[in-house]
Amino acid sequence: SQQGEEDPQALSIQEGENATMNCSYKTSINNLQWYRQNSGRGLVHLILIRSNEREKHSGRLRVTLDTSKKSSSLLITASRAADTASYFCATDASGSARQLTFGSGTQLTVLP
């Protein structure tokens, strides 16, 4: 079952621009995580935001969480060609066995 759904499915921007990806989910969560996947590789954890947090920063990444709307956004500022990858949100649902449920991802392409 798909808990998180990313939007848009694909995003293409110029180097230096900001990229924003959104994630919506269905049930209450303990935390929400963002992962990155380069083509044909494993996923790499980027950032975790807990249900009682509203915003978190890590380098050029900014994540927001709105639990009333059951949504999160990932902002990558001053994008680089090396940011080209797929980005997935993953939710840890409250009261469940606590395994993560991943969305279908946003494919980001940063053009040089």
Place this chain on the structure above:
Amino acid sequence: DGGITQSPKYLFRKEGQNVTLSCEQNLNHDAMYWYRQDPGQGLRLIYYSQIVNDFQKGDIAEGYSVSREKKESFPLTVTSAQKNPTAFYLCASSIGVGDTQYFGPGTRLTVL
């Protein structure tokens, strides 16, 4: 050099054959996971294990089997009962279920 490894990177098998994918971690993590990823899709959970000698079915366990005899190892067997086994298989581990997951590089299985 700590991490999680999967082997082989590419695997080919004939229809009707069972095949076992290896996953090893030296991160001292209790929890381990197997996911399946189809082209352009997110991750779907096959099996997970919270601790040695214990494992639970995920969303798509049919046609797969696992074992967890050692903390470091969580092999996945794709049996002939799996109707459409061609996919990218990712193994992950975490300190506990719901925590940040660390992924291996993946195994691409092709059934000929």
